[in-house]
Amino acid sequence: MDNMMITLPLLILFLPLVSFIILIFFGKRLPRQGDWVAVGSIVTTLLFALYLFIQMILKSDQGGYTGTNAINASFSWIDLDAFKVDLGILVDNITIIMLLIVTLVSSCTHIFSLKYMEGDIRYSRYYAYLGLFTFSMNGIVLADNLISMYMSWELVGVSSYLLIGHWFEKDSATDAGKKAFLTNRVGDIGFFIGIMLLYTAVGSFAFDPIFDSIAGGDTITGLTLTLAGLGIFMGAVGKSSQFPLHIWLPDAMEGPTPVSALMHAATMVAAGVYMSVRLFPIFTPDALLVIAYTGGITAILAALIAITQNDIKKVLAYSTVSQLGYMILAVGTGVYTAAFFHLLTHAMFKANLFYCSGSVIHSMHHALHKVHDEKTDPQDMRNMGGFKEKMPVTYWSMLISTLAIAGVPLFSGFLSKDAILAGTLAFAQHHPEHFLLPLFGFGAAAITAFYMFRLIFMTFHGKPNMKDIFKDIHESPKEMTGPIVLLGTLSFFIFYTLPYFNPISDHGWFTDLVVPQTSAVPGSMTANEIAEHAHHAHYLAMGLSIAVATIGILLAFLMYVKNVISPKKLSDRFGFLYDWSLNKFYFDENYNRFLYQPFLKLSETVSWLDWDFYDKYFINGFGRITNLLSKLSGKFDYDGIDQGLVDGLGRISGVAGENLRKIQTGRLQNYLLYVVAGILVIIIIQAF
Amino acid sequence: MHSLDSYLFISSMLFCLGVFGVMTRRNAIAVLMGVELILNAANINFVAFSKFNGMNLDGHIFGLFVIVLAAAEAAVALAIIINIYNNLNSINVDDAAELRQ
Amino acid sequence: MAELVFWFVAAITIISAGFVVLNNQLIYSAVALLFTLFGVAGIYVFLWADFIAGIQILVYVGGILVLVIFGIMLTNKIKSVRISHKSMQQGVGGAVALWLFIFLSIALSKAPWAVSEAIEPSGTVREIGILLLTDYLLPFEIISLLLLGALIGAAVLSRGDA
Numbered sequence: 047m048d049n050m051m052i053t054l055p056l057l058i059l060f061l062p063l064v065s066f067i068i069l070i071f072f073g074k075r076l077p078r079q080g081d082w083v084a085v086g087s088i089v090t091t092l093l094f095a096l097y098l099f100i101q102m103i104l105k106s107d108q109g110g111y112t113g114t115n116a117i118n119a120s121f122s123w124i125d126l127d128a129f130k131v132d133l134g135i136l137v138d139n140i141t142i143i144m145l146l147i148v149t150l151v152s153s154c155t156h157i158f159s160l161k162y163m164e165g166d167i168r169y170s171r172y173y174a175y176l177g178l179f180t181f182s183m184n185g186i187v188l189a190d191n192l193i194s195m196y197m198s199w200e201l202v203g204v205s206s207y208l209l210i211g212h213w214f215e216k217d218s219a220t221d222a223g224k225k226a227f228l229t230n231r232v233g234d235i236g237f238f239i240g241i242m243l244l245y246t247a248v249g250s251f252a253f254d255p256i257f258d259s260i261a262g263g264d265t266i267t268g269l270t271l272t273l274a275g276l277g278i279f280m281g282a283v284g285k286s287s288q289f290p291l292h293i294w295l296p297d298a299m300e301g302p303t304p305v306s307a308l309m310h311a312a313t314m315v316a317a318g319v320y321m322s323v324r325l326f327p328i329f330t331p332d333a334l335l336v337i338a339y340t341g342g343i344t345a346i347l348a349a350l351i352a353i354t355q356n357d358i359k360k361v362l363a364y365s366t367v368s369q370l371g372y373m374i375l376a377v378g379t380g381v382y383t384a385a386f387f388h389l390l391t392h393a394m395f396k397a398n399l400f401y402c403s404g405s406v407i408h409s410m411h412h413a414l415h416k417v418h419d420e421k422t423d424p425q426d427m428r429n430m431g432g433f434k435e436k437m438p439v440t441y442w443s444m445l446i447s448t449l450a451i452a453g454v455p456l457f458s459g460f461l462s463k464d465a466i467l468a469g470t471l472a473f474a475q476h477h478p479e480h481f482l483l484p485l486f487g488f489g490a491a492a493i494t495a496f497y498m499f500r501l502i503f504m505t506f507h508g509k510p511n512m513k514d515i516f517k518d519i520h521e522s523p524k525e526m527t528g529p530i531v532l533l534g535t536l537s538f539f540i541f542y543t544l545p546y547f548n549p550i551s552d553h554g555w556f557t558d559l560v561v562p563q564t565s566a567v568p569g570s571m572t573a574n575e576i577a578e579h580a581h582h583a584h585y586l587a588m589g590l591s592i593a594v595a596t597i598g599i600l601l602a603f604l605m606y607v608k609n610v611i612s613p614k615k616l617s618d619r620f621g622f623l624y625d626w627s628l629n630k631f632y633f634d635e636n637y638n639r640f641l642y643q644p645f646l647k648l649s650e651t652v653s654w655l656d657w658d659f660y661d662k663y664f665i666n667g668f669g670r671i672t673n674l675l676s677k678l679s680g681k682f683d684y685d686g687i688d689q690g691l692v693d694g695l696g697r698i699s700g701v702a703g704e705n706l707r708k709i710q711t712g713r714l715q716n717y718l719l720y721v722v723a724g725i726l727v728i729i730i731i732q733a734f
Numbered sequence: 735m736h737s738l739d740s741y742l743f744i745s746s747m748l749f750c751l752g753v754f755g756v757m758t759r760r761n762a763i764a765v766l767m768g769v770e771l772i773l774n775a776a777n778i779n780f781v782a783f784s785k786f787n788g789m790n791l792d793g794h795i796f797g798l799f800v801i802v803l804a805a806a807e808a809a810v811a812l813a814i815i816i817n818i819y820n821n822l823n824s825i826n827v828d829d830a831a832e833l834r835q
Numbered sequence: 836m837a838e839l840v841f842w843f844v845a846a847i848t849i850i851s852a853g854f855v856v857l858n859n860q861l862i863y864s865a866v867a868l869l870f871t872l873f874g875v876a877g878i879y880v881f882l883w884a885d886f887i888a889g890i891q892i893l894v895y896v897g898g899i900l901v902l903v904i905f906g907i908m909l910t911n912k913i914k915s916v917r918i919s920h921k922s923m924q925q926g927v928g929g930a931v932a933l934w935l936f937i938f939l940s941i942a943l944s945k946a947p948w949a950v951s952e953a954i955e956p957s958g959t960v961r962e963i964g965i966l967l968l969t970d971y972l973l974p975f976e977i978i979s980l981l982l983l984g985a986l987i988g989a990a991v992l993s994r995g996d997a
Contacts, residue, residue: 713828715765719757719924723931726938733942738948744845744878746939748852748871754932755856758922763906767855767868770899774875777891781884789883789953791962795971797887798963801894802978806985808899812906813992819910 073170136190154529179205233284240277275333286318303404338378342486345371381469398533443534495598748775848874
């Protein structure tokens with residue numbers, strides 16, 4: 047049985063990779079461009095993940111696969127004396143739930159794309175990249191050590207880049223892809239520094255040795271540990287689009303909507319949260335504080351931006367950022383299992399919201415195309431209105447998911463949000479100076495309810511804003527509505543409280559199986575303490591969250607349905623606030639002005655140094671000097687040596703020869719003289 | 735009467751003068767005269783040694799032969815010279831160099 | 836007294852020899868040669884070689900010198916020049932000859948000749964005659980052959996193309 051528990055996760059991991067390889071090389075030649083390869087592989091992984099999930103449920107009386115029951119298989123990758131790295135997989139409850147999330151949403155995306163991306167110019171490549179993404183996401187989920195997590199982390203970034211820029215004919219898409227990747231990289235620098243800090247102190251990359259070493263309290267402590275934790279958290283800031291690196295996620299909406307659903311709602315952005323959940327034991331209280339504030343600020347900031355956005359996908363994007371902020375906030379305040387719970391519910395309803403919006407956009411596209419209108423933005427909510435009767439399935443599913451995200455009881459979001467808010471309240475109760483955190487939390491909840499319902503009202507209620515195309519709006523094909531229905535259903539509370547039926551309970555299979563560990567940092571509150579405190583604050587939080595949600599929905603209702611309060615008048619009245627919100631608080635502009643431009647200037651200066659100064663003077667100078675030297679040398683060689691020595695030798699020989707020739711006079715008496723002289727010389731030599 | 739050395743001294747002088755004559759003179763007959771000097775010098779040597787070796791008359795005999803040979807040689811040489819003169823109209827030794835070509 | 840005469844004779848010989856080789860006029864050289872030969876004969880006398888001295892005068896002076904003078908006379912009629920030819924390479928030749936002389940002198944004076952005393956003979960003619968026909972018979976005969984050859988040769992040579 048255990049063997050299956052290792053083989054199946056490995057299959058889940060590698061099947062999408064196989065699909066990727068096949069589709070990249072042969073995709074175009076396969077019938078239907080090979081989408082059945084992708085869909086087949088992903089559905090298979092879904093079935094495997096379901097199997098694992100069931101296994102876990104069956105073992106739930108033993109606590110499932112936690113602690114000592116967790117499956118850990120590794121192999122030695124690098125084995126040098128000074129450096130050892132083992133790679134492997136870790137399969138425990140969290141892993142199994144996460145695998146299920148990833149494979150489920152990925153399958154929905156694959157099926158949804160069958161119709162949404164029909165006729166796309168790079169159909170097979172799209173599916174190939176989806177496979178690559180699924181592979182890398184599973185890699186993060188299954189990692190049991192920081193190195194393979196980091197490798198998969200980067201791969202996920204690459205897949206994101208490739209998929210965001212899928213329609214790379216559009217400059218905005220390629221820019222968005224680059225922005226996403228580079229912003230991620232900034233976060234990853236911190237991640238890597240954090241990994242290295244941990245490794246140099248602990249000597250291993252794997253989780254359990256690190257936890258044990260930290261708990262031992264002597265290898266890495268204090269400021270170093272905080273810094274390591276913050277470094278690793280930086281990776282989450284980048285990947286999960288937290289403030290201040292949240293700028294890439296809204297731009298990433300340039301990618302196809304199913305991709306947005308998969309990556310930028312359910313899975314990739316959740317990777318940061320997942321990683322924080324996994325590595326919760328290494329965060330010191332100081333690090334956790336930073337994490338909490340980051341999450342809180344992100345939550346409220348993104349919510350404030352979302353209320354004025356007109357593009358349906360942008361609203362959802364900021365909503366995602368805000369919800370991710372919630373999750374990070376939960377990690378920071380200690381209730382990290384609540385964060386994971388919210389990750390699960392959020393994956394379901396946010397992916398659904400994206401699919402529904404995709405369905406709406408798809409419909410708008412077709413309608414606009416029919417009247418040859420290329421200029422109108424099919425994603426702008428101001429062009430929509432009254433789609434309720436035309437797209438009933440989409441409407442009802444979206445409504446359910448919106449109720450979930452708003453935190454209305456009887457829906458999944460209520461349970462998870464409630465848990466988070468209870469955690470923040472509890473934290474503030476024990477640290478009253480951090481009152482801002484629950485304030486951010488509840489405030490964001492109210493605003494979330496508001497803008498999500500604004501979206502619903504603007505899109506589906508009221509009168510249609512573009513009457514000429516309204517008649518062509520129709521429901522989407524069943525490949526698209528299928529996932530919508532499925533995920534909509536999963537937005538109900540019941541699936542998360544099984545085997546209990548209490549809609550406001552904080553017990554269920556999830557809470558039974560996903561049990562928080564105590565932090566490894568010596569001196570932290572134990573998990574039990576945290577849970578206790580949260581439990582005490584539970585009912586207060588519940589009441590408050592219902593209240594704020596009601597306020598938000600009511601306000602949206604009044605403004606967009608009953609038109610009692612006019613949005614226009616409000617926006618004029620609070621002019622500059624509206625501007626700020628609409629323009630995303632000018633983050634991109636300011637980053638550009640204070641970060642990018644100065645850096646570009648610096649690059650230009652350095653480039654000038656290199657090109658115009660160094661190249662011109664030194665390199666060319668060298669060239670000229672060499673030229674001159676070679677001329678001199680040539681002159682020396684030709685005139686000096688050739689003329690002087692070589693010719694000179696010749697001349698000397700000639701002269702010598704001519705002169706020596708004169709000895710041979712032909713006269714006898716000269717020779718006689720030579721003979722006598724020679725005899726003399728010989729005699730002299732002999733004598734001496 | 736006198737030591738051997740003086741006779742040898744005289745004969746060497748004569749010899750050197752004869753060599754000088756042969757080396758320097760252009761006229762063939764002058765060269766011949768130089769040769770005669772040389773021969774005479776050698777002759778003096780012979781005879782001197784003959785006297786100073788207990789009157790061993792071998793030296794005399796030799797001297798005699800030398801004289802005879804000198805005579806024969808002079809005769810032949812002069813015949814050649816006259817022949818050359820008849821052909822070349824000059825008895826300059828330099829001029830008789832046609833064979834060299 | 837004899838000493839003086841000896842050196843006088845020697846001086847005549849050598850000076851005449853010098854004259855022979857240095858003079859540009861051929862006839863003068865010939866005459867100087869005459870004196871030289873006479874001088875040499877005198878030296879022979881001092882060396883108790885009476886027969887050789889006689890033969891010297893007879894053959895050398897009477898025969899060879901006469902031949903030389905005949906030669907001079909016969910080869911006289913050249914273009915325009917008098918019978919004077921300048922010498923050549925006198926400088927170097929003189930130096931070499933001088934050097935040769937110096938060397939010879941040094942060598943001769945340093946050499947340990949094996950000298951033995953002799954008594955003056957009454958005359959050498961008799962002994963020479965005996966030697967010629969006993970010990971030196973072969974050279975004697977060969978010399979006569981040689982003389983014959985020279986004779987014929989000279990005769991042939993001087994005949995020309997007649």
